[in-house]
Amino acid sequence: MSATRSLALLAELVAHRTVTRESNLALIDHVRALLAAHGIESTLVFDESGTKANLFASTGPHDVPGVVLSGHTDVVPVEGQAWTVPPFALTHSEGRLYGRGSADMKGFIACAVHALIEASTLRLKRPLQLALSYDEEIGCVGVRRLLDVLHAAPVRPFLCIVGEPTLMRLATGHKGKTALHATCHGREGHSAQAPLTVNALHLGCDLVSEVRQLQASISQQGARDAAYDVPYTTLHVGKLSGGVALNIVPNRCDIDFEIRNIAQDDPAALVDLLQTAAERLTAQAQTVVPEARIEVVEVNSYPGLDTSVTEDAVAFVQSFHPQDAVMKLAFGTEGGLFTARLGVPVVVCGPGSITQAHKPDEYVALDQLAQCDAFLAKLLAQLQA
Ligand SMILES: [Zn+2]
Structure with missing residues (x-):
């Protein structure tokens, strides 16, 4: 099957600068108009500001x-990356289609929109549906409002296919993620008298040490899931900042860190362990300076995905897209939220590779788009009356 139609739409989608902090409405309107021209109505679910929207359509x-095809419309920024092609225009070269979002994940959206249009011309025994969300890249934020609407609907999907880039391989799981922020408060002072006060950076480093100790104990004795490259729950500090000058004891340190948990581990229990450690460090610091403290807050979280391979929905996909082995993914998707909120089984399968995502010169291979179109054509055949 030729991927020509999907390629043309992908070029239009990439031209919409839907970096997460910006509005996605131009892209949403574009897709809505295209579907409307084929008699398919869309429901939009807006954010509080009215500048971003989810789209849900059914035929x-x-x-x-x-079957609902799910994808996110937002893309990560390009600032600070050395692109050799324009990021917001599709460049076709030697079988590759370059542009921000080509792999993650506008290629899938282009194929999915055309599958819906094709489906609208057929007699279906089950509907084909499209769910496009905003603000996925900052923690699957936007889709939650859409799930509220779908939760209230009388009929739920029997399968959700999330089209994140898997090179069209079938995945049934990914880890959950909890993003945390710690604010460490000390008291400023002359560095020559450092031991008389509390250095917020030192306090922060003590917390980082606790995070690393917890990781060490999990990696040595914790639960394991061999389907993952890193087969256990991970903890990681992504950002630590504080301090003004060498001769001033810093009074504040900010830390961004995360937990990515396998299904066997409860992230809330791990957060509790770190909260307890923060309280212990706070108590020690307050013997020197009463206002010293560490405050840990949860910034964002989404659940992991762990669809059983014995689910009928997985067998259904395998019936027309057979795989030797289903895999689990290192990165997260909105799939865990679909299962947690709606009880819908989820598989992840989409064109392109996550290795190309979030990088300069992101691309999807034209052959991957063709494979995705062929996959969706086989799905349509299954849905026909
Ligand atoms: Zn993505």
Whole structure:
């Protein structure tokens, strides 16, 4: 099957600068108009500001569970990256399509929109549906409002396919993620008298040490899931900042850190362990300076995905897209939220590679788009009456 139609739409989608901090409405309107031209109505679910929206569309019967194709419209920024092609225009070269979002994940959206249009011309026994979300890249934020709407609907999908880039391999799981922020408060002073006060950076480093000790104990004795490259729950400090000058004892240190948990581990229990450590460090610091403290807050979290390979929905996908082995992914998706909120089984399968995502000169291979179009054509055949 030729990927020509999907390629043309991908070029239009990449031209919309839907970096997460910006509005996605131009892209949403574009897709809505395209679907409307084929008689497919869309429901938009806006954010508080009205500058971003999710889109949900359905074609086929209304009273039976369908298959929902899910993807995010936002892309990560390009600042500070050495692109050799324009990031917001599609460049076709030697079988590769370059542009921000080509792999993650506008290539899938282009194929999915055309599958819906194709489906609208067929007699279906089950509906084909499209769910496009905003603010995925900052923690699957936008899709939650859409899930509220789908939760209230009388009929739920029987399968959700999230089109994150897997090179069209079938994945049934990914880790959950909890993003945390710690604010460490000390008291400023002359560095020559440092031991008389509390250095917030030192306090922060003590907390980092606790994070690393917890990681060490998990990696040595914790639960394991061999389907992952890193087969256990991970903890990581991504950003630590504080201090003004060498001769001033810093009074504040900010730390961004995260937990990415496998299904066997409860992230809330791990957060509790770190909160307890923060309280212990606070108590020690307050013997020197009463206002010294560490405050840990949860910034954002999404659940992991762990779809059983014995689910009927997985067998359904395998029936037309057979795989020797299903895999689990290192990165997260909105799939865990679909299962947690709606009880819908989720598989992840989409064109392109995550290795190309979030980088300069991001690309999707034209052949991957063609494979995705062929996959969706086989899905449509299954949905036909
Ligand atoms: Zn993505």
